[in-house]
Amino acid sequence: MDFLAPSTWTDALAAKAEHPDAVAVAGGTDVMVELNFDHRRPPALLDLTRVPELREWGTDDGRVRLGAGVTYARIIDELGARLPGLAMAARTVGSPQIRNRGTVGGNLGAASPAGDSHPPLLAAEAEVEVASVRGVRRIPVAEFYTGVKRTALASDELIAAVLIAPASGPQQFCKIGTRNAMVIAVSAFGLALHPQRRAVGTGIGSAAPTPRRAGAAADFLAGELAAAGLWESRGALPEGLAVEFGRKVRDAAAPIDDVRGSAAYRLHSLSVMARRAATWAWDDYRKAA
Numbered sequence: 001m002d003f004l005a006p007s008t009w010t011d012a013l014a015a016k017a018e019h020p021d022a023v024a025v026a027g028g029t030d031v032m033v034e035l036n037f038d039h040r041r042p043p044a045l046l047d048l049t050r051v052p053e054l055r056e057w058g059t060d061d062g063r064v065r066l067g068a069g070v071t072y073a074r075i076i077d078e079l080g081a082r083l084p085g086l087a088m089a090a091r092t093v094g095s096p097q098i099r100n101r102g103t104v105g106g107n108l109g110a111a112s113p114a115g116d117s118h119p120p121l122l123a124a125e126a127e128v129e130v131a132s133v134r135g136v137r138r139i140p141v142a143e144f145y146t147g148v149k150r151t152a153l154a155s156d157e158l159i160a161a162v163l164i165a166p167a168s169g170p171q172q173f174c175k176i177g178t179r180n181a182m183v184i185a186v187s188a189f190g191l192a193l194h195p196q197r198r199a200v201g202t203g204i205g206s207a208a209p210t211p212r213r214a215g216a217a218a219d220f221l222a223g224e225l226a227a228a229g230l231w232e233s234r235g236a237l238p239e240g241l242a243v244e245f246g247r248k249v250r251d252a253a254a255p256i257d258d259v260r261g262s263a264a265y266r267l268h269s270l271s272v273m274a275r276r277a278a279t280w281a282w283d284d285y286r287k288a289a
């Protein structure tokens with residue numbers, strides 16, 4: 001197996017163009033497990049850990065531009081105020097060791113329906129910046145996932161960064177697992193309130209072939225809040241509204257039975273998480289007045 005170790009982004013893109021079968025390695029917390037268990041034996045590995053640009057985050061036209069190689073630990077330490085939903089999700093990933101190595105770029109590259117960064121990225125309407133020797137393109141995250149563990153990446157492309165608007169309102173992330181730590185989600189849900197736009201963002205994890213939005217549920221909640229003048233009055237969220245929102249989120253899911261949980265449990269837990277996330281986020285919105 002060839003081991004390619006570029007030290008610049010230009011060289012990394014050139015290497016990927018020359019070796020489209022090469023498997024990128026960021027933190028290695030997914031790739032190395034697959035190699036150890038002989039689930040994959042690629043002709044080449046493309047180590048991205050020496051590429052400094054990937055480890056940086058900054059701002060781009062008001063959005064956070066999160067390099068693909070920024071770890072969960074740094075998101076928690078450095079970006080909790082700007083990206084609270086993603087930071088909440090990052091806190092639930094694996095263990096300290098995994099959070100010190102694992103990256104959002106790797107989560108996107110693996111594109112597991114259960115990956116924890118996906119619900120908050122969907123709720124925040126993030127964009128994935130991908131690059132190749134042919135150029136750069138930005139893909140809305142909802143279009144990045146094309147199937148179970150499949151992405152919109154072409155064989156010569158790498159993920160450069162994720163662009164995420166800083167939170168303009170409260171965000172929540174909920175995850176159900178069989179225990180509290182070191183657990184892959186049985187189901188997960190991300191919510192972002194966008195009060196300036198009177199909009200609601202949602203993301204469902206581990207309950208469909210890909211991470212996905214609950215668009216109708218989000219439009220329903222935003223519309224009902226607007227119709228009752230609640231965005232302006234910051235009045236209490238009617239219990240029935242949160243429950244109905246939970247039902248509509250559940251209706252957006254398409255889970256399967258597997259070793260981690262049954263489809264029925266995933267649907268039920270999603271409706272509960274969505275109700276709670278909406279209630280908590282709305283309480284935060286009221287307190288921020």
Ligand SMILES: Cc1cc2nc3c(=O)[nH]c(=O)nc-3n(C[C@H](O)[C@H](O)[C@H](O)COP(=O)(O)OP(=O)(O)OC[C@H]3O[C@@H](n4cnc5c(N)ncnc54)[C@H](O)[C@@H]3O)c2cc1C
Binds near residue numbers: 026028104
């Ligand atoms: C013990 C353990 C616990 C875990 N717990 C969780 C958890 O709670 N929640 C969760 O979501 N995940 C969990 N994971 C999975 C894993 O940690 C995450 O998916 C993590 O985000 C992967 O990031 P990485 O940098 O290690 O990716 P890598 O393993 O390096 O790569 C993952 C995939 O992304 C591709 N890739 C990486 N970088 C790029 C790039 N720049 N461009 C294109 N493709 C790229 C790789 O080729 C590979 O296909 C766990 C893993 C382990 C071993």
